[in-house]
Amino acid sequence: MTLSPADGPATATALVWDWPLRVFHWALVLAVAGSFATHYAGMEWFDWHRRCGYVAAVLIGFRLAWGFVGPRYSRFSSFLRGPRAVIEHLRGRQPYPKAGHNPVGAVSVLVFLASLALQTGTGLFANDEIANAGPFYGWVTQETSNRLTGLHDLNSTALIVLIAMHLAAIAWYDGRRRLGLVRAFWTGRKAGVEGIRASRGGLALVIVVALIVALTLAIRAAPEASVNVYF
Numbered sequence: 001m002t003l004s005p006a007d008g009p010a011t012a013t014a015l016v017w018d019w020p021l022r023v024f025h026w027a028l029v030l031a032v033a034g035s036f037a038t039h040y041a042g043m044e045w046f047d048w049h050r051r052c053g054y055v056a057a058v059l060i061g062f063r064l065a066w067g068f069v070g071p072r073y074s075r076f077s078s079f080l081r082g083p084r085a086v087i088e089h090l091r092g093r094q095p096y097p098k099a100g101h102n103p104v105g106a107v108s109v110l111v112f113l114a115s116l117a118l119q120t121g122t123g124l125f126a127n128d129e130i131a132n133a134g135p136f137y138g139w140v141t142q143e144t145s146n147r148l149t150g151l152h153d154l155n156s157t158a159l160i161v162l163i164a165m166h167l168a169a170i171a172w173y174d175g176r177r178r179l180g181l182v183r184a185f186w187t188g189r190k191a192g193v194e195g196i197r198a199s200r201g202g203l204a205l206v207i208v209v210a211l212i213v214a215l216t217l218a219i220r221a222a223p224e225a226s227v228n229v230y231f
């Protein structure tokens with residue numbers, strides 16, 4: 001295809017979001033949606049609730065590690081700023097960064113990850129007082145498990161609020177301000193910015209395999225325990 005002068009200059013795009021971060025995000029969407037769906041589908045879906053939850057747990061573990069060893073824009077140090085930067089951003093005194101999370105988005109990323117870590121962490125110890133329990137139920141007393149189940153329940157509501165806010169924020173930035181966030185988070189690329197050199201995919205795979213092995217070993221090591229509050 002030949003370009004006519006009316007097409008304007010071709011804009012070079014650079015890789016901003018590494019592929020492990022993008023796979024993490026879209027896999028997380030499926031795992032979290034699956035965890036909610038399998039809970040609401042009924043008790044007989046609990047095995048699938050557990051499996052979706054394990055996937056979410058490994059993904060969150062990966063993201064926390066990736067915040068320290070991932071490429072530039074995935075690192076916490078590249079986007080977490082102090083409260084002053086957040087206030088300046090809210091007052092519109094700071095230009096929107098062309099690549100990476102903005103200071104307010106960065107806070108929401110952290111809150112999101114903390115809530116997801118709490119959700120998967122408490123799920124591992126939770127029980128339904130009838131038949132189903134997380135794999136680490138045998139490591140705690142019934143009372144502690146009940147408390148953690150309460151947190152699992154409460155935090156699931158917080159998560160729904162966070163997801164709704166997340167979608168509203170993305171719709172605002174992409175719909176009204178046309179920042180192209182979803183497209184960038186899908187393709188990984190943005191125009192006119194300084195990109196990263198590589199995605200560090202090999203390192204990401206090593207981390208994920210290590211997390212799967214650690215979770216499997218911990219589940220195997222946990223004492224067998226059946227839920228028998230009422231029977």
Ligand code: HEM
Pocket residue numbers: 031032035036039049050051052053054056057116119120121122123124125126127128132133134135149152153156159
């Ligand atoms: C992002 C991941 C997860 C989400 C969104 C999620 C969501 C939920 C929700 C909404 C409930 C119902 C709370 C209630 O009304 O009492 C629930 C219950 C439960 N979840 Fe999860 N969960 C997740 C991960 C996990 C994990 C990793 C496990 C561990 C295997 C787990 C085990 C349980 C158990 C044992 C219950 C209690 C059963 C019940 O009340 O039906 N969950 N979860």
Ligand code: HEM
Pocket residue numbers: 025028029030032033063074100101102105109112113163166167170181182183185
């Ligand atoms: C269960 C639903 C969802 C969860 C739990 C979730 C979670 C997250 C998290 C944790 C991040 C931060 C990424 C990072 O670690 O650096 C993020 C970013 C992002 N998410 Fe989602 N997400 C969900 C659904 C969606 C959907 C449906 C879309 C698009 C339609 C979307 C678009 C984005 C975009 C564009 C970003 C990057 C924002 C930016 O450039 O600062 N998310 N999401």
